[in-house]
Amino acid sequence: MRSILIILFLMLTIISAKSQSAKWQPGRFTDIKGNTEAGFIRVNPSAKGPIKGEGFIEFRENDKTNPFKLSASDLKSFVTGRDSFVVAHAPGNEAWTKNEFDFVKVVINDEIKLYMSRGGKGRKGGIGGSGIGFEPGIGIGTGGYGSGVSGGLSIPIGGGGYGGNEKTIYYYGANTAEMKRLTNENFEDVMTDIMGDEPEVVEKIHAKVYMLANIDRLINYFNQVKAARKN
Template sequence: MITNYKKHILSTALVMFCMAITSTTAMAQKWLQGYFIDIKGVKTTGYIYPNPGGNGPIRNEGFIEFRDEEKSTPYVLSTSDLQCFVAGKDSFVVAHAPGNETWAKKEFDFVRVAVAGPINIYATRGAGKGGGGGKKVQVSPGIGIGTGTYGTSYGGGVGISIGGDGGGGGSRKMSYYYGSNTATMQHLTSENFNDVMSEVMADEPEVVEQIRANHFGIGNIEKLIAYFNKVQASHQ
């Protein structure tokens, strides 16, 4: 017979074991398999920590940490070192904050390619003066290899969201842009959402029909992107 004391000990041990697993998983999620392409076009595969937080080596630039091997010493790469990188399922390209905007006092940062095509959808947190570039990161395991040229068709998933509150406390609203490349980015808004997304997803009439029927909007764009990806995958 198991006494109450023994039950307590077993219960406590189980809780501690689960906490250890959770902690290990959380630590592992900081580092994702991926690759980067540097400014010379050279691709390097390894492990990426996409949003380490803190101050980077170059003022007004975003940065990532990279490991050549799973246990090797990490080193820092700034936006001026890179064209793009892929971490897990998600792809990011270097972008300059459009117009008079700044992203957490960064002139250059990484933006996620939410949808890739002739017209791309880019995502970042806290866009606008003083926004973006914080510590909040959500991850999806796995790796997706995009094709195409820098800034236009590095496709990815919707797992990692670079940016937060600029200091790690809380999070800011995700902002979206559209454009043929990062140099032409414009804000995606409620007013232009239907027209822009219908053009972006024009290859899938079923999806466009749902957009035109106002079943999706800027508030649930990630659901639309997931739906679009699902419809696309059904043809493969």
């Protein structure tokens, strides 16, 4: 009985998050000319995008103005709440099944950045899911585009849904043009480089306390250690 209640609770949480993700959220965008505008952003529009093969958002200044669509090629980045997103092409060795030009979330904004996306992407020749979105409960930045830890809200991007083939995918690189997929094989080396300023965290990476399978816990731990050192 208890397990059934837990499952029902999780289902309701996911449904609630999906419902919230379609709502307008305070945010701002920066266009390709470098202009920034604040207002409200809807990151899961159900309508068709302006340009085929590109993710898009909807924006309005306030609840009295008419919304308009902004395609990925119109933007450099956008922020909703504490979550930051930048525009990216599919890496050269991958094919994104939904949009080849879309948004990725900035998880760690440092010299080597960590990006995250969910679903709709696969290596060339592989099978991808449908749509692009972001894992519930992970909303962590470390400066630059945004900072802090946001909680619990899943934000599907570019009109994507929750397909059965979706999974969280992480990328790393100095920028989106250089980003590569984070894998089990390169995880220890890459995350050591990204989190090298925190020896306590690096030690646990080398001890394999944290791996790709539980990277969300590693990111939380890294931010906790970093915040404690600043205080």
